[in-house]
Amino acid sequence: MAGHSQFKNIMHRKGRQDSMRSKLFSKLAREITVAAKSGMADPAMNPRLRLAVNNAKAESMPKDNIDRAIKKAVGGDTENYDEVRYEGYGPGGVAVIVEALTDNRNRTASNVRSYFTKSGGALGETGSVSFMFDHVGEIVYGTKAGDADKVMEAAIEAGADDVASDEDGHRIYTAFEDLGEVSAALEKSLGEASSVKAIWRPQTGTPLDEEKAQSILKLVGNLDEDDDVQNVYANFEIDDAIMAKLSAA
Numbered sequence: 001m002a003g004h005s006q007f008k009n010i011m012h013r014k015g016r017q018d019s020m021r022s023k024l025f026s027k028l029a030r031e032i033t034v035a036a037k038s039g040m041a042d043p044a045m046n047p048r049l050r051l052a053v054n055n056a057k058a059e060s061m062p063k064d065n066i067d068r069a070i071k072k073a074v075g076g077d078t079e080n081y082d083e084v085r086y087e088g089y090g091p092g093g094v095a096v097i098v099e100a101l102t103d104n105r106n107r108t109a110s111n112v113r114s115y116f117t118k119s120g121g122a123l124g125e126t127g128s129v130s131f132m133f134d135h136v137g138e139i140v141y142g143t144k145a146g147d148a149d150k151v152m153e154a155a156i157e158a159g160a161d162d163v164a165s166d167e168d169g170h171r172i173y174t175a176f177e178d179l180g181e182v183s184a185a186l187e188k189s190l191g192e193a194s195s196v197k198a199i200w201r202p203q204t205g206t207p208l209d210e211e212k213a214q215s216i217l218k219l220v221g222n223l224d225e226d227d228d229v230q231n232v233y234a235n236f237e238i239d240d241a242i243m244a245k246l247s248a249a
Contacts, residue, residue: 020224021059027230028056029069030101034081036073047180051196058194079103086112087129090121090234091215092208095129097200098223099231108228115226119219132235133200136161137179139172139186140194151190158185169194173201202235213238213246 032052039046043053049070056066082105086098096116102108113123139160145151148165155163155172160182162173174182176198183196208216216236223232238246 023225023227024059025056025061025065026227028052028059028061029065030081031230032056032066032069033073034083034101036070041070041074054192055195055197084108085126085130086123087126088116088121088123089129090116090219090236091119092206092212092236094121094206094208094212094216094234094236095132095202096121096219096223097130097133097233098229099233100226100228101230102228104228108226111226111228112223115219115222118222119215121219130200132204133202133233135176136199136201137174137176137182137196138199138201139174139179139183139196140169141172141186141190142169142194143167145170145190154186154189157189158182160186199231200233202233204235205237206235207237207239208242210242210245213242217246 032049035046035049035052039049041049043050053066081101081103084100084102084105086100086109088096088098090096098112100108100112116123141151146154148163148170151165151170151172152163158172158174159178160172160174164171164173172182172186179196179198183193186193213236216234220232220234223229
C-alpha cells in the first residue's frame with residue numbers, strides 16, 4: 001500500500017478513531033453543504049450532492065448531521081466556500097496535492113504553506129506536481145462484495161480501467177468522466193459502494209527511509225487536522241518493515 005491510505009491505517013492503529021471520525025464528519029458535512037448550495041438540494045437531482053451523501057452514509061455519519069448540512073445550504077445559513085487546490089513537495093521529494101474548501105483563502109494558504117515549510121518541503125505553483133498524478137474516479141468496495149475475481153469481472157463489464165484488491169477490500173478505478181456511469185453499473189452487480197469519488201492517483205511512488213517516512217506522515221497529519229483541508233494525496237511509498245516500526249512507536 002502507498003500514499004494517503006497508508007497514513008490512515010497507521011493513525012487507526014494508534015487509536016485515534018474517535019478524533020478522526022469527528023474531523024471526518026465535519027469535512028463530509030462541509031462537502032454536503034457546498035454540493036447542495038451549488039445545485040439542487042435533492043440528492044436525486046444533484047449528482048455531486050448524491051455522491052457526498054452516499055460517502056457520508058458509508059462513514060456512518062448520522063442522518064441528522066446529513067440533513068442539517070443540507071438545510072444549512074437551503075437556508076443560506078452558511079459561509080461561501082471556495083474550492084482550492086495546492087501542490088508542492090514534501091520530505092524526500094514526495095509530491096503532494098491538497099484539496100480544500102475554504103471561506104478564507106489567505107488563512108488556508110498560510111496554514112498549508114506553514115505545514116510544508118515545517119516539514120522541510122515547499123509549496124509550488126498549480127500544476128507543479130499534478131502532472132505526476134492521474135485525476136480519476138475511485139469506487140471502493142469492502143471484502144463483502146466478493147473475491148478479487150468476482151470484483152474484477154464486474155469492473156470489466158462496467159467499463160472500469162483498473163482494480164486493486166487487498167485484505168481491506170477493492171478499489172476500482174475509472175476515467176473521471178465515466179465515474180457516474182461505471183459506479184451505477186457496479187451498483188447493479190455488486191451493490192452500493194463504500195465510497196465513490198474523484199481522486200488524484202499517483203503514477204509512480206517515491207520510496208522513503210524511516211526518517212523521511214516520519215516527516216511525510218507528520219506533514220499529512222498536520223494537513224488532515226486542518227478544518228479547511230478536504231483531501232490529501234501523496235506519492236510516497238513505505239515498506240512493511242518501516243510501517244511496522246512506525247505503527248509500534
